Structure formats: C-alpha cells, structure tokens
Amino acid sequence: MVIIKKKFTVLLTIIVTGIMSGFALVSINKQVLYRTNEFFHQTDTYTPIRLPQHFIGQEEYEQLIMVFENVSSETELSYMKKTVNESNEVDTSWNFKIQPKLEMTLYYQGDVKSSHEKVPYSNTSFRVTSIEESIKIKDFEGEFFLMTREKEAYERFISLFTDRFNQAFHTDYATNIFEDFENSYSYSVISNTDVYNYRVYLTIGLILLFLLLSSFFLLMNKEISLLLNNDFSLHQVLWCLLGKKKIIITFIIAGIIGGFIFMYYKEQFLYLFQMYVFLFSGIYGISLISLLLVEKIASLREAFNYIQYILFTFGLLFSLLLTVANVELATIVFSSSQLAVSHEPPKEIAGEDYHVFYPVTIGKNHVDFIYSNRFASAADQELYETLNKNGSILVNVSDYLNEENEQFGRGIKINLNYLKKFPLIDVSGRLIQITEKETHPVILIPERYRHTDLKNDLAQITEYYQEISEKEPKFLFIKNNQPIYTFIPSIPWIEHYPVVEILTLKNSMYLERNILSGEIYPPLKIKIGSLSKERLFELIEESQLRDNLQLSFPYTQTEEIAVKVLSRSFHYLIQIFLLTFFSFFLLSYVMLCIYFVYNCRKIAIFRSSGYSLFETYKDFFMMNLIKWGTTSVIFLFLIEREPKYLFNIFFFSFIDFILSVVFILSTEKKSQLLLMNGG
Numbered sequence: 001m002v003i004i005k006k007k008f009t010v011l012l013t014i015i016v017t018g019i020m021s022g023f024a025l026v027s028i029n030k031q032v033l034y035r036t037n038e039f040f041h042q043t044d045t046y047t048p049i050r051l052p053q054h055f056i057g058q059e060e061y062e063q064l065i066m067v068f069e070n071v072s073s074e075t076e077l078s079y080m081k082k083t084v085n086e087s088n089e090v091d092t093s094w095n096f097k098i099q100p101k102l103e104m105t106l107y108y109q110g111d112v113k114s115s116h117e118k119v120p121y122s123n124t125s126f127r128v129t130s131i132e133e134s135i136k137i138k139d140f141e142g143e144f145f146l147m148t149r150e151k152e153a154y155e156r157f158i159s160l161f162t163d164r165f166n167q168a169f170h171t172d173y174a175t176n177i178f179e180d181f182e183n184s185y186s187y188s189v190i191s192n193t194d195v196y197n198y199r200v201y202l203t204i205g206l207i208l209l210f211l212l213l214s215s216f217f218l219l220m221n222k223e224i225s226l227l228l229n230n231d232f233s234l235h236q237v238l239w240c241l242l243g244k245k246k247i248i249i250t251f252i253i254a255g256i257i258g259g260f261i262f263m264y265y266k267e268q269f270l271y272l273f274q275m276y277v278f279l280f281s282g283i284y285g286i287s288l289i290s291l292l293l294v295e296k297i298a299s300l301r302e303a304f305n306y307i308q309y310i311l312f313t314f315g316l317l318f319s320l321l322l323t324v325a326n327v328e329l330a331t332i333v334f335s336s337s338q339l340a341v342s343h344e345p346p347k348e349i350a351g352e353d354y355h356v357f358y359p360v361t362i363g364k365n366h367v368d369f370i371y372s373n374r375f376a377s378a379a380d381q382e383l384y385e386t387l388n389k390n391g392s393i394l395v396n397v398s399d400y401l402n403e404e405n406e407q408f409g410r411g412i413k414i415n416l417n418y419l420k421k422f423p424l425i426d427v428s429g430r431l432i433q434i435t436e437k438e439t440h441p442v443i444l445i446p447e448r449y450r451h452t453d454l455k456n457d458l459a460q461i462t463e464y465y466q467e468i469s470e471k472e473p474k475f476l477f478i479k480n481n482q483p484i485y486t487f488i489p490s491i492p493w494i495e496h497y498p499v500v501e502i503l504t505l506k507n508s509m510y511l512e513r514n515i516l517s518g519e520i521y522p523p524l525k526i527k528i529g530s531l532s533k534e535r536l537f538e539l540i541e542e543s544q545l546r547d548n549l550q551l552s553f554p555y556t557q558t559e560e561i562a563v564k565v566l567s568r569s570f571h572y573l574i575q576i577f578l579l580t581f582f583s584f585f586l587l588s589y590v591m592l593c594i595y596f597v598y599n600c601r602k603i604a605i606f607r608s609s610g611y612s613l614f615e616t617y618k619d620f621f622m623m624n625l626i627k628w629g630t631t632s633v634i635f636l637f638l639i640e641r642e643p644k645y646l647f648n649i650f651f652f653s654f655i656d657f658i659l660s661v662v663f664i665l666s667t668e669k670k671s672q673l674l675l676m677n678g679g
Helices: 002-045 058-075 131-136 151-169 198-219 221-229 234-242 244-264 266-298 301-325 328-340 366-371 374-389 416-421 452-468 533-542 555-567 570-608 618-636 644-669 672-676
Strands: 047-049 079-091 097-108 115-118 124-130 143-146 353-357 393-396 412-415 442-446 474-478 500-503 524-528 552-554
Touching: 002 079, 002 097, 002 124, 002 198, 002 234, 002 244, 002 266, 002 570, 047 151, 058 131, 058 151, 079 131, 097 131, 097 555, 097 570, 124 131, 143 151, 198 221, 198 266, 198 301, 198 570, 221 234, 221 266, 234 244, 234 266, 244 266, 301 570, 301 618, 301 644, 328 555, 328 570, 328 644, 353 555, 366 374, 374 524, 374 533, 393 416, 412 416, 442 452, 524 533, 533 552, 552 555, 555 570, 570 618, 570 644, 618 644
Parallel strands: 097 124, 412 500, 442 474
Antiparallel strands: 047 143, 079 097, 079 143, 115 124, 353 524, 353 552, 393 412, 393 524, 442 500
8 A cells, every 4th residue: 555655646746747837838838829919919000001912023022112112201101011921830751840830020111120039839930120131031921011000191101102003013003902091901810829739738637637636535545544543634644645745846846837937938927826826726625625535434434345436437437538638649540540541543644743732821821811812813823824834633522522512513623634634525425625715614514414314403503504604604415434533542533423614724713723722632733744843842932822832742642741730740749649648547557556456355365265367356357348338338429420539449448458457467476465465
C-alpha cells in the first residue's frame, strides 16, 4: 500500500504540474490574441479606401503609390497600408509542418522606425515599416487607409484621388467605388492562434486529475480511517496523504511559472492567478469531499467491500468521457485509412505529372474572400488561360458528389484538355470535337435519357440549362457507359452521370470553372512538363497569389497531404499520440491498481488453495467483459455517425489488455505472504 501511495502521489504531482504549465501556455496564447487584436485594430481610427482592381505588377503598383503620395501632399492628409496574411507554415519533408501562421504588417508614409515582433510559442508576427518597403519586397496586396476620421477631409481626399487614379490608369471609376467611410467591409482575424491546441490538453488533464484524486482517497480508505480514529483532523489527513514535500514542491513550481508570466506577459498574470485558484480550490474541494465520503463509509464496515465496484463504475464513466473527448488522434488515424488505397493513373496519362494546389489559404485577401468572388476571378484571370494552353485538365465533380442536388444539377464539368486525353463519342460513334472558340454551352447527355421512362428527366435537364444559360445550349447525345476519370484515388471513375458540361474559354466564366475551389480535390489538375514546377511558382508569385497557393503536389498524394494538414506537424502528431496513450494508460493503471489492491489477499488464498488461474481471476475477467461490453454497446449507437470513436475503443482496449497481463504476471510472481499483507 505504501508503494501504491507513492506512485499515486507522484502521478498527482506530475499531472498538477502539467496542468499548471498548460494554464501558463493558455495565458501566453491569450497574450497572443490580445496583442493580435491590439495590433490589428490600430486602424480602427482610420478610414479605408477601396481599390477596384488588383495590382500585380511592380510598375503599376509604384504608379498607385505615386497617386497616393501626390494626393496626400495636396490634401495634407496621411495614408497607410495594412497587410494581414493568414496562411500556413509549410514543410513537406518527413519532419513535416503545415500549420497556420499569421503575419501582420503596417506600412506608413515617410521615415518610419522599422520593428518586427515574433510572439513566442505561436506562429504570429507583427511588423511596422515604411510604404517604400512594400515596393522593395513586392508586397502589392493589402488595404489602404486614410489616417483621419473627419468625413469632410475624407471626401476631399477621395474626390481628388478618384480623378488622379482615373488619369493614371485610364479608367472612369466613380467616387463611390473608392469611398467606404463606414468601413462596410470590416473583418476579424480568422486564424486560431492556439497552434498546439493547449486547451484540449488541459481538458484531458483535468479529467485525469479528478479521476486520480478521487480514486486515490477511496483507495486509501483504511489508512484514512486509521488516522481519523487517532484524532487527526481532515486537513491533517490531507497533508499526511498527499505528502508535505510534494505539496511544497507543487507550490514552488506554481510560483516559478507565475513569476515568469508576470515578468513577460504581465497582462495575463491575473488570468493565470484565477486559473490557479480554480485548480487548487478544485483539488481541495474534491479531496475534502472524498475524505468525508470515506469517513461516512468507514462507519459501515460492509461498505468497504463495494468500494472497488464504486470505483470501477466511476472509472467506466471516465473511460467513456475520455473516449469522446480525446478524439484528435482518432480523427487523424481514421483519415489515414484512405492512404491504404493504392491508385495507378490510367494509361491515358501514365507517365505524366499532374499537380493540384491544396489547401487554398485566405492569405492577404480577407475582403475578397468574405465579401466578393474577386479572389476566384483574379486567380482564374491570371492563371487559367496559361495553364489551359499548357495542357492542364479541368474535371469538376463536386456537383455530382453532392447527392442532395437534383439530377439535372449533378453535372460533371470538363475542359477540352480532358477530351484530348479521355475522348468521348456521340451516339453515331464520332468523337466529340469542340474548339476553345465555342461560345454556346455544350451539354453531353447519355443516350439512355432518350428512353421513354427517362424522358421527363431529359426535359428537366434541357429546361434547366436553357434557363441558366445566356446563349442557347447545344445538347449532344453520347453513348452510355463512358466513364469519366475523376482524379480522385478513392473513386477514380464515374460511369452513371446525368450530364457532362464542356467548358471552353469562351462559353464559361471563372464561376463555372472554379479552378481553385479550396476543397481537397480542386477541379484544375496542372500539367507539369513543359511548364516546370519552378516556373509554375514563378507564375504564382507574379500573380500575387503566393500567399494563397503555397503547396503544390501530384494529385495522387492528395490524401497524404490532407492527413498532414490535419496533423499540423510531425511534432504535434507525436505529442497527441503521447497524450492519448498517457491518458488511456493512466486510466487503465488506476483501475487495475484498485482491483489488485482490494483483491490481493483473495488472490493469495485462492492460489494457495489450488484454484486455477481462470478461477482465481474470474471476477477480474468478468469486470473487464462488463466494461468493454458496456462501452461497445454505447458506441454501437455512435459508430455510424462518428466512426473515429471505434479507434479509441480499440486503442484503449489494447492498452488495458497489455496492462492487465502485466498486473497478473506481476501478482503471480509475488510471494503469498506479501499478498496476504496487502501486496
């Protein structure tokens, strides 16, 4: 029992220290949020100027800055630019890292003392520099602000700016295009600054702490009864059980962590202090309740026989709670199941290399993403024609995969490069041949829709496309059972589709093409060959899209990259594995300790009396069957909706089984005398 007591108190000290460190990390994250909001909202006292077009060339951007400088000089009003870049830190090596980062830069006129701040334990950084620096580093995106809240001065600036802008760029925009005094396109930073998910760790840590604490006091019921019978007060019992040295060490560690936060993150010290008060009050409260409970049970001697069953039930509830709460590793493992699907490209494109961009990040285009489709339009305008000429293939099956769509709305969209690689034939056996100059929508319909029983569906399809098209669609019937290659490894071919839309440069716009959907299977598959990957990224850089399109890879690696995005980084994956393992291990260890402490004498008597191993541990096996039977029944109702819980059940069962074997073997090796004396 002394050994068990030492083990439990050491575990309690480790968990409490871990939770205190977790609270400190959450405090630091709160400081990151505080600093982010403080830096971001510096422009709240300014008024935005909206630009009607993107500037991607250095010459035209310099011309824009010149317009700002001239108007600023004439009106004696200052301007500035804010760039907020929400993208990813990317490393695709074995030590991979694809996790969110936030970079904010404020560009001011004239001579500015440059500064750069990187917030510790986060991927957040802030810069202040001059507007000339944006030209040097080719940072042409961002929002421009006039540094005033006076409406009359703002309108005077906008009026003159409109004239100068139109003269410089040969446009005829009206004043209201640039004017936005009330900042109608406001937004907030979207990224989660808690890169390492400290709050999840804390939740699991608190669950384990209160399980371990309550189990410890109930397990030590005989020692507690002895101390109480010798006139020890509850506080003295508490002090005696937890250990004076360990309590003092814990408070010293709390003081060191608190001192560190006070020195470097003073604004968050009060929050940390409140969390520590909550933690130690919770520990004290649970301890007193447990002691009072043991004191009551002590008056009913026969109740001691049921403590192990009470704790077993308690542990079962906590195992269910942990299985539901600790799902991050299970989610990643479940997503990784797709990696087992082997996929060979079809012979039509064997030996060719097609890349996709994923994920698409907001980058510096918050207003474009939130309030308009300008990002999609700009990406299409800058990239599609060049990539299309290079042989890139567009296959968009997102409408088809959405089973909630009506049949006429489940069309598959392809471009002409697809037809060059995967030809389709009409009902006469001729190849479907369309040119990029085709201006009318071209809709391919399988010939089965000519049958009497599908004529109503055919009427719906033709009516739908006639309604949504500006020009009269061309409907062509094709032979049945001509599968469409999806470029999706898990479902490579689609055979029974209602329609296929052929998109040319002249009969489609960026909305139909949607080349960079942001989803895991983007429609555009970029051919790498005559266009090298290096040249592709140069094109992306020239188009000011590098902040949005950071990661290009062969389409066959999509599932692998998706798992890496979900995992964030190799280090983070190791962390959550260790956390999951430790939490399940600790819960199982506590439950097994309780059983073997309460039953060691019974085991010794049974074994010395010649009982078999199975007969001796029959109750133990029965309790495990009940535990995992109950867990399985409960989760049978959840598996269809949340299959990831199944992994946690198997993982927990495996750990529990291994530990059970270890405990049984360890008990069997102990002498009968030692077991009779309590193990």
